[in-house]
Amino acid sequence: MSAPIAAYEGILGSSVVTQLRRLGGKLRGIRVVHVNSTREGGGVAEILDWMTFLMRDLGLDASWEVIHGTQRFFEITKAIHNGLQGKSVTLSKKDWRIYQDVNEQNAERLRASLEAADIVVIHDPQPACLLKLCPNRKGKWIWRGHIDFSRPFGPVWKMIRSYVEKYDASIFSMSEFAQPLPHPQFLIPPSIDPLSEKNRDIDPAELETVRAEYRLDPERPLLVQVSRFDRFKDPVGVIRAYRMVRKVAPVQLVLAGGGATDDPEGKAVVEEVMEEADRDPDIHVLLLPPDAHKTINALQRLADIVLQKSTREGFGLTVTEGMWKGKPVIGGDVGGIRLQVVNHHTGFLVNTPEGAAHRIRYFLHHRNRIKEMGEVAREFVRENFLLTRHLRDYLTLFLTIRSGRNGRILYV
DSSP states (O other), rough: OOGGGGGGGHHHHHHHHHHHHHHHHHHTTOEEEEEEEEESSHHHHHHHHHHHHHHOOOOOOOOEEEEOOOOOHHHHHHHHHHHHTOOOOOOHHHHHHHHHHHHHHHHHHHHHHHHHHHHEESSSTTTTGGGGGGOOOOOOEEOOOOSSOSSHHHHHHHHHHHHTTTSSSEEESGGGOOOOOSEEEEEOOOOOOSTTTTTTTOOOHHHHHHHHHOOOOOOOOSEEEEEEEEGOOOHHHHHHHHHEEEEEESOEEEEOOOOOOOOOOHHHHHHHHHHTTTTTTTTEEEEEEEOOHHHHHHHHOOSEEEEEEESSSSSOOHHHHHHTOOOOOOEEESSHHHHHOOBTEEEEESSSSHHHHHHHHHHHHOOOOOOOOOOHHHHHHHHHSHHHHHHEEEEHHHHHHHHTTSSSEEEE
């Protein structure tokens, strides 16, 4: 259950909450509908859970809809996702027909709500063609891309662009992801909820319970990567970095995560990870359910070093989560991780398993730097990546787009 907006005064001060209430007052009563492809699993679902609640708390008539699809539909949209992040993929005319057919089925179910809304926010490629299926819409439609669009595979982006270009505006996480489009583009990085079960403070006894449950040795440094089991998260590369470090230091590794209902590749990736782990007792591969927020919170707090060695990343909320818990992060030098990991200040950016291993060894030999950089990381998140800033950006965007302001790339 999300906390009301007043609960955040203790973390960010009353002026921040007052500003949000004033913005909410200007938008009181407008109908806002968010649409994505999964109710649980992944950062988008977590964001929409608190965002719709807080928008309602501020007086907006906000709701969240989820499209339904077949197994084949989600296999196709996973390929689209991979293509938009730069992978060469093959999608047939039949695949694109299935993609549109499923969107048409969802449009039949959602059309009345979407056409009546003042603002509709469509998240990611799965429901992107809903706009063309709602010809009597009265409000403004915004497409929000959460992934790394910096070098999309041409044929896939060409098709998705044919849907997206008809929106009134689009949102990307950073300027490097923005693409040539005929409407205003807004840059809004994601955020975390500091009062959620995944990010709230935890009693030390709860931490020790989780440590004991997964048989983690309190005497040896712990490396933790939390993420969906996705090839772009490079869990196999993390294991290889761990093995290089093990040659010189007795560390242990946790790879914790699960899947999302709109990601059918997870099982295959887990099998690859288990094969690479090769029954090493100090590699803990944890398949967690979508609601294992307290466990993830504890694992990140137990970690000496948090990793997110992605090869593509729209933003990387697990980076934000680790930093909020006072941990330096070793992250892939890609996408939204670059917005968060400032080399030598909040962590290190790396490109290879060898680079990750080198930075892990640095921390193990300079333990004071873990604490120093962790403190900087937490304040960096407080200033830039908490939900109040994110919510303010969305409310400002809504006011801007309803006023008819034009532009190309806008920072809100």
